[in-house]
Amino acid sequence: MASNRGYSHPRRFIPRRQSILTVALFTTLAFVSSIFLLLYGFAPKEDDILKDDTRLEEPLQSQSAQQQVLLRFAFLNFEKKGFASWAAFVNGTVEFFMEYPVVSDENLWGASRSHGLHPCIKPTVRHKAAQGSDHYITVKSNGGLNQMRTGISDMVAVALIMNATLVIPQLDKRSFWQDTSTFSDIFDELHFITTLQDDVRIVKALPKELESFPRARKHFTSWAGMGYYEEMARLWKDYQVIHVAKSDSRLANNDLPLDIQRLRCRALYHALRFSPSIESLGKKLVERLRSQGGRYIALHLRYEKDMLSFTGCTYGLTEAESEELRIMRENTNHWKVKKINSTEQRVGGFCPLTPKEMGIFLESLGYPPITTIYIASGEIYGGEARLSELKSRFPNIISKEALATAEELEPFANHGSQTAALDYIISIESNVFVPSHSGNMARAVEGHRRFLGHRRTINPDRKGLVELFDKLESGKLTLGSSFSRLVQEMHKNRQGAPRKRYGPLPGIKGRARLRTEESFYENPFPECICRSKKAF
Incomplete structure (x- = not known):
C-alpha cells in the first residue's frame, strides 16, 4: 500500500513577551520595507492605508508613526496575496526568519555570473548549405512539445548532413495529450523556413509528383554521428524520399562538427519560434506576473498522471x-x-518530487513564504488537495488558469502542446526556474536559460533530497536551520552556473555510454556559448 505518512512540522514561533514582539516586528519591518521599496519604488499614499482595523491595534501600539504606515500598507498588500490575517502575515514571516538562516537576495534571485560568456551560433567560414533540392526527408515527430522541438532541430541538422530538403514535420497526435495541433498551430512556420534558408531548404509539403513514389522508411539509430548519416546517404541511389518515423535523440550529443552543433542551436533558439498567438499571450502573462509580484519562480511541477505512471512512482x-x-x-x-x-x-x-517535498525544498533554500510561484505544468495528480501541501508553505501560487482569462485560454483548450508552450515562455522569462523532475521540458528550459546568460536554474538533487526527507519522516532530522544548511550545501553547485557539458558516465562501454551523456540541448556549452577575449 502506498505510504501516506507526512513529515514533521517545524515548531510554531509565537511571541510571548513585548521584547520578543518588538524584535519580531522590526525584523518584519525591515523585510517588508525592502520588498516594498524594491517592487514599488515609492511611499504609500495615505488613502491606501487601512487606518482603523482592530487586527492591527495590538501589534502597532509600540511602533512609530512611520513604521505603522509601512506595516499597515504591507499587511494590505500581502492580505491580497493570500494571508488571511495580520497574525498569519507577521507570525509566518517571523517564524520563517527564526527557523531558517537568512540567504542574501543575490543568492536567491541573482543570475549566475557569465564570466565573459555569450551566445555564439553564427556559422563558421567552412559552413556550406545543403544543395540536395531533389532529395526529400519527411519526418514524424514524436513525444510532447519539447521532445518534438529538440527532435525537429536534430532533423534540420540531419537534412544538412544528408544534403536533403526537409519537409515541415508532422507532429505527434498519439501522445498522452492527444493533441491534434499541426506545425503551424504551434510554430511560426514562415519564420522557421526563412530563418534556416541559408542552411537547409525547407518546404511545407512534399511535391505532388512524389507523393506516390516509394519511400525509404527508416528508424535512424539514436545518438548517431556524422559517419552514420553519411552512410545513410547511400539511400539516395534508390529513393528520392526518406521518411523518418521518429525524430527524438537522432543525433549524438558530442563529437560533431562545430557547424552542425551551431545549426542545432539556430534551429531551436531562433527558427522554432512559437506561433504569433502563443507568443503574444505568453508575453502578456509574463507581464501580469511581474506586475502582480515582481520577481517569481517558475516551478515545473511534473506531478502529472502520465509522468507518475511512466516512472512507476x-x-x-x-x-x-x-x-x-x-x-x-x-x-x-x-x-x-x-x-x-x-x-x-x-x-x-x-x-518527480511531490508538491509537499518541493515546498520543503524551496523553503529550505531560503525563499520566504511571500514568494510568487508560477506552476508550469498540466493537471496535478490528486488536484487541489495535493497542491495544498505546497500552498501551505507558499500561499502565493499562480497558474495560467488564474493568470489568463477564460476567453484568452479558450483557443488553447484541449491542445496540451500549445498550453505547454505558454509554460515554456513563462519559465524562460522567470527569475528562477526549478523543475521537480529532469524531463524533456526541464532539460530544454535549462539549456535555453544557459544560452540566454545562465539565468538561475535550480536542479534538485532528488536522490540526496529523498535521503533527507526520509530522515525527516523517521524523526532523525527536524525542519529548521540545520536541515536548511544541508539542503543549501547540497545545491550550491546546482544552480545553473557556467560549466561544460558532462560526458558519459565512467565504466560504461559501447553505445550504452551515449545514453548517459548530458543532453546537448540541456547544456549547449561550449559549442553555442563562447568565451570573450577576457579571462574566464
Missing part, C-alpha cells in the same frame, strides 16, 4: 491511485517497462 499516493497508474502503464503499448518497483525508483532519485 506511487510514494504518497492512495492505494486506488497507485492501482490506476499501474493499469495505465500496462495499457500503454509504447511504454516498454510494465512492472516497476516504486520504492527503488524513489530511492534512486528517478521520481
Whole structure:
C-alpha cells in the first residue's frame, strides 16, 4: 500500500513577551520595507492605508508613526496575496526568519555570473548549405512539445548532413495529450523556413509528383554521428524520399562538427519560434506576473498522471491511485517497462518530487513564504488537495488558469502542446526556474536559460533530497536551520552556473555510454556559448 505518512512540522514561533514582539516586528519591518521599496519604488499614499482595523491595534501600539504606515500598507498588500490575517502575515514571516538562516537576495534571485560568456551560433567560414533540392526527408515527430522541438532541430541538422530538403514535420497526435495541433498551430512556420534558408531548404509539403513514389522508411539509430548519416546517404541511389518515423535523440550529443552543433542551436533558439498567438499571450502573462509580484519562480511541477505512471512512482499516493497508474502503464503499448518497483525508483532519485517535498525544498533554500510561484505544468495528480501541501508553505501560487482569462485560454483548450508552450515562455522569462523532475521540458528550459546568460536554474538533487526527507519522516532530522544548511550545501553547485557539458558516465562501454551523456540541448556549452577575449 502506498505510504501516506507526512513529515514533521517545524515548531510554531509565537511571541510571548513585548521584547520578543518588538524584535519580531522590526525584523518584519525591515523585510517588508525592502520588498516594498524594491517592487514599488515609492511611499504609500495615505488613502491606501487601512487606518482603523482592530487586527492591527495590538501589534502597532509600540511602533512609530512611520513604521505603522509601512506595516499597515504591507499587511494590505500581502492580505491580497493570500494571508488571511495580520497574525498569519507577521507570525509566518517571523517564524520563517527564526527557523531558517537568512540567504542574501543575490543568492536567491541573482543570475549566475557569465564570466565573459555569450551566445555564439553564427556559422563558421567552412559552413556550406545543403544543395540536395531533389532529395526529400519527411519526418514524424514524436513525444510532447519539447521532445518534438529538440527532435525537429536534430532533423534540420540531419537534412544538412544528408544534403536533403526537409519537409515541415508532422507532429505527434498519439501522445498522452492527444493533441491534434499541426506545425503551424504551434510554430511560426514562415519564420522557421526563412530563418534556416541559408542552411537547409525547407518546404511545407512534399511535391505532388512524389507523393506516390516509394519511400525509404527508416528508424535512424539514436545518438548517431556524422559517419552514420553519411552512410545513410547511400539511400539516395534508390529513393528520392526518406521518411523518418521518429525524430527524438537522432543525433549524438558530442563529437560533431562545430557547424552542425551551431545549426542545432539556430534551429531551436531562433527558427522554432512559437506561433504569433502563443507568443503574444505568453508575453502578456509574463507581464501580469511581474506586475502582480515582481520577481517569481517558475516551478515545473511534473506531478502529472502520465509522468507518475511512466516512472512507476506511487510514494504518497492512495492505494486506488497507485492501482490506476499501474493499469495505465500496462495499457500503454509504447511504454516498454510494465512492472516497476516504486520504492527503488524513489530511492534512486528517478521520481518527480511531490508538491509537499518541493515546498520543503524551496523553503529550505531560503525563499520566504511571500514568494510568487508560477506552476508550469498540466493537471496535478490528486488536484487541489495535493497542491495544498505546497500552498501551505507558499500561499502565493499562480497558474495560467488564474493568470489568463477564460476567453484568452479558450483557443488553447484541449491542445496540451500549445498550453505547454505558454509554460515554456513563462519559465524562460522567470527569475528562477526549478523543475521537480529532469524531463524533456526541464532539460530544454535549462539549456535555453544557459544560452540566454545562465539565468538561475535550480536542479534538485532528488536522490540526496529523498535521503533527507526520509530522515525527516523517521524523526532523525527536524525542519529548521540545520536541515536548511544541508539542503543549501547540497545545491550550491546546482544552480545553473557556467560549466561544460558532462560526458558519459565512467565504466560504461559501447553505445550504452551515449545514453548517459548530458543532453546537448540541456547544456549547449561550449559549442553555442563562447568565451570573450577576457579571462574566464
